[in-house]
């Protein structure tokens with residue numbers, strides 16, 4: 198199975214339909230793009246044309262939302278075959294999906310639902326990730342989801358469960374900093390404790406996104422700029438994990454590309470500031 202070596206792609210954006218033409222013609226100052234795999238899992242068509250043309254100019258990573266790795270339903274082999282076909286065409290730097298379940302009894306909720314943090318659920322999702330990785334012939338990145346519910350059966354914290362999953366499945370982490378912040382507020386845990394519980398060697402990519410704050414609870418809407426508290430948590434993450442491929446995830450109310458690039462420049466500046474401070478102090482990562 199192909200393993201991804203240490204590989205920092207720099208600062209990327211989610212590739213969205215609204216920006217296809219501008220990206221292709223203008224070649225903006227973005228280091229790489231992430232695409233939602235399912236949007237391109239069709240034979241031919243305009244999206245695939247743009248993806249192939251943009252792929253010639255930028256590294257691409259593929260992010261899936263439908264693998265439902267934690268479900269008690271068997272893995273959807275037809276989905277995996279179609280995904281593999283796209284992987285063979287696009288040759289992304291890596292593939293990711295989520296630490297969640299979406300489907301039960303063949304019915305897809307289209308939500309990324311959290312797992313119960315139990316030994317039984319752990320063994321189950323590990324076996325599915327291993328099966329998916331074997332089929333795809335490469336290590337996958339698994340992303341933490343934001344959550345609004347928890348299970349009374351849970352016997353460990355989310356970060357303990359997530360860490361055990363990646364060690365036992367020998368996969369990597371796509372750490373969503375906004376999702377950690379959202380879940381920490383919703384479930385009243387310490388977001389920095391979460392970061393401290395994560396093995397830096399497993400972190401290969403980070404997501405940053407905006408959310409909607411309703412005071413008592415937060416919803417992960419991806420339709421706002423990144424908020425200050427999430428930038429602060431991102432600085433802590435860079436401090437702990439060192440330079441990691443980072444991107445802004447915007448899925449709704451999509452602004453002009455320049456606006457997203459300005460937001461990405463904030464990530465570049467924070468990362469550079471933290472790393473420069475550490476260089477002075479002689480801090481090493483790994």
Ligand SMILES: [Fe+2]
Pocket residue numbers: 340373376404406446
């Ligand atoms: Fe994310």
